[in-house]
Amino acid sequence: MDTIPAILRAAAERYGDQPAYVEGARAVSFAELHDQVRELARRYVGHGLAAGEPVVVWGPNSIEWVIAALATTYAGGTLVPANSRYTGHEVADLVDRTGATVVMVADGFLGRSQVQELRAASDLPSVRAMGELSRLSLDHRGEERHVREVTIDEVEARADAVSPDDVADILFTSGTTGRPKGAMSAHRQSIGVARAWAELGGVSADDRYLVVNPFFHSFGYKIGILVGLLTGATLYPVATFDVDQTMQLIESERITLLPGAPTIYQSLLTAPGRAERDLSSLRLAVTGAAVVPVVLIERMRDELAIDHVVTAFGMTEAVVVTMCRDGDSAETVATTCGRAIPGMETRIDAPAGEAGELLVRGDYVMLGYLDDPAATAEAIDADGWLHTGDVGVLDDEGNLRITDRLKDMYISGGFNVYPAEVEQALMRMDGIQDVAVVGVPDERMGEVGKAYVVGTASADEVIAFARQRLANFKVPRLVETVEALPRNLSGKVLKNELRK
Template sequence: MTIPAVLANAGEKFGAREALVDGSVRITYAELHEQVQDCARFFVSEGIRPGDRVAICSPNTWHWVVAALGAFYAGATLVPISTRFTAPEIRDILDRTHAAALVVTGEFLGVDRLARLGERPGVVLRIPVEGLSEPEAGVTEWADHKGRTADVDNLTKPDDVSDIMFTSGTTGRSKGAMSSHRQALGVAEAWADCGGLTEQDRYLVINPFFHTFGYKAGILAAILRGATLVPQLKFDVDETLRLIETERITVLPGAPTIHQMLLDAPARAAHDLSSLRLAVTGAATVPVALVERMQDELSFDTVLTAYGLTEAVVATMCRPDDDAKTVAHTTGRATAGFEVRLGEGNEILLRGPNVMLGYLDDPEATAEAIDSGGWLHTGDVGALDERGNLRITDRIKDMYICGGFNVYPAEVEQALARLGGVAESAVIGIPDARLGEVGKAYVVLRGELSEEDIVAYCKANLANYKVPRHVEICATLPRNPSGKVLKRVLREESP
């Protein structure tokens, strides 16, 4: 079980089927296999050796898929980097991983990341996203990387490190979680099984490829099943609606905010969305009301929720035959070989063959995260029902104490999601001279509501100590690329 072996199998089994559709570019599985080998020969001819790290900082395009798979074929370890990162943040990851090569976007969203980077690895391959860049010494343009000669067979083993995925850094400096080929494919296989993914599916990938949701539950899951990947460069609700209709999209995973925007899009009624069959959401607290709307108002046959994190990717997931209540109220049962139990304070603990190998060059953080019994301490609080379905309560670090009572912001956010006119919300605890801490709710509206309306609703639906004492109406909430609200940012900005 290596990623190159799975791709080679897909090239034979699904050869004539479309593997990638990106605008006018349409690539079959047989062609994908050939292009990946070409890219691998480039890396090897440039001196990349098994175990070297190849970083990719580029948005969702077909080039990302070819470059990542090419790195694997060359025996390298993949280091995905967020396109939202600043030059110092990119530099930090390149330095920490000792990256030997960088695959980087040309200008994207008006920013030339390579120009701002300064010092760079010895091998640089540039992807034209918004047109061609000026030629530069030491930089190979995408159009010029083909035609190299090198042996790229049998360079990877199942237990080799496949990737170093950096955590979102919502509570501090990010850490590099390492996984093997066997583990990366194990979680992708489990995701594909739970979602019933087949070669008939056409999978719109809005989730960034630099995140596990886009890479492992996206690229790898599709290759395992022969599904067609349709990458979207950046999320734009009107473009998403157009792609669903024109490409007959069947599978559309995404963070809750994506589905919320699709539901609320004025142009939704003008598009044929009847091809949709599967939605999978997660990456943040999922309001029950949102799941109900997805089931009632969009044309999905199946809506599933799932739970995972960088260190474990997919730990629990609903199944297509689960009833609506299970899907709306839980994240499903253990998958991918995981055991799930609750530890002190009902912290969710995970153990199994697909828990990360450890954090890059950080044995202390690894020992803190994975105890002597092999249990990964997630920092999430949850509950298990009699069937083993997991319900996420909140993050341990998000809990605050108001007047001696524990308050879990997710419970308040679930209540606010049922208030007409509220699009989304985030609740944090802030200092209070009398009660120690009180709640502050940041609320994004889609209707006419006042701060007083919101507080009155909470008083009617929540215990007094759970009612936010402060409400701030805002246009957006700060999020990381996976869709999680950056409550750290809200705390820093709150007076």
């Protein structure tokens, strides 16, 4: 039963009329979810989606996002989530590189016209149909093509034909080259890691799970949507985080699960009016994605009265690698990322007790990068160890502590930002001769980007240029003009000097 269509069917049979999703005044049961997924899968197939073909889903968290994603795999396709903050240029690149034949878009999100942005960025030659997420509508592209009537039996046959080893999803992550890479996972991997996380967290059908983590991210998709199907937990999707609305939801819906980046909990702790809210229903919080202060863990336990607070380490290429366990001390939870989860193992590429690169191996390490065997071979060695690019140490109990990054990636508000990608975008700007971007500490976001620019472009011009081409979390918040960037003899920018 290690395919996504199979666990959806099983959830519909087991949990039936229980609510799978609640969004505002709307609730969708597991049985209704299954019906709606099958219907959209039927229309995907009618518009020509073949088994194995990619479907790009671009939008914020919503019930419709879930239906569009699950319908993709039900029809035998491969899900390609796109960051809801991406520009049309960034999403068009994903569409063109994957050869996606269907694109589902939340047109109008944040006051933008995503469809117009896409069409301005690319002719989208592979796309046969584009759909609007809010209506789950599909429009065929090209007069020579016709929509075919498809029966539910044909759709069920598609779902039956899906194998645990088929590619379920391709999640894009940037690398040090600045070009996003597509990490491919099989159905058995995406489901297996969700099952392991759910078991460690003790998730059940009694839980009410507020999903602030974006569905386009592995945490929101695999540790959100798939966990819900496996456990019967009710999910509450949040499109954009608002601390007052979040507290209201926790109180009114008696939310029990709230995983998220440290910034989520810091916002709750400092929110005006928190004392008047009853947040006592929260029982599990899982955080990570950045260094977590010990005092934050203590305050989450004491002031937010969350019973079970744990930290974890993961990455797009492996989703979840390590996780703390119930009963770990606040010090362990805050200063380490816990121990390897079942099915995974960790190793430090250094003598015992010393810091070195973290290597991980196991069931949930990606199949590889889409159409990039060289990058795959560089990331995963002949013995199956994934080289993470993070520097860490393991204690005697196997708890992992991340101490540094081999790569220049920094984390802003819970999102990974890869400076090379930002630098490549900025180098296209008139008035910039050279540029380097580093992450600098920020009280609210954890880290934000700072661009060191050689050239005549002003700080406001640089930021405005970046906003047109990059998702908001990638846009540098600070710009400093310098005469030259510090480089070594081989020409590499000495970013440690810039950070100082």
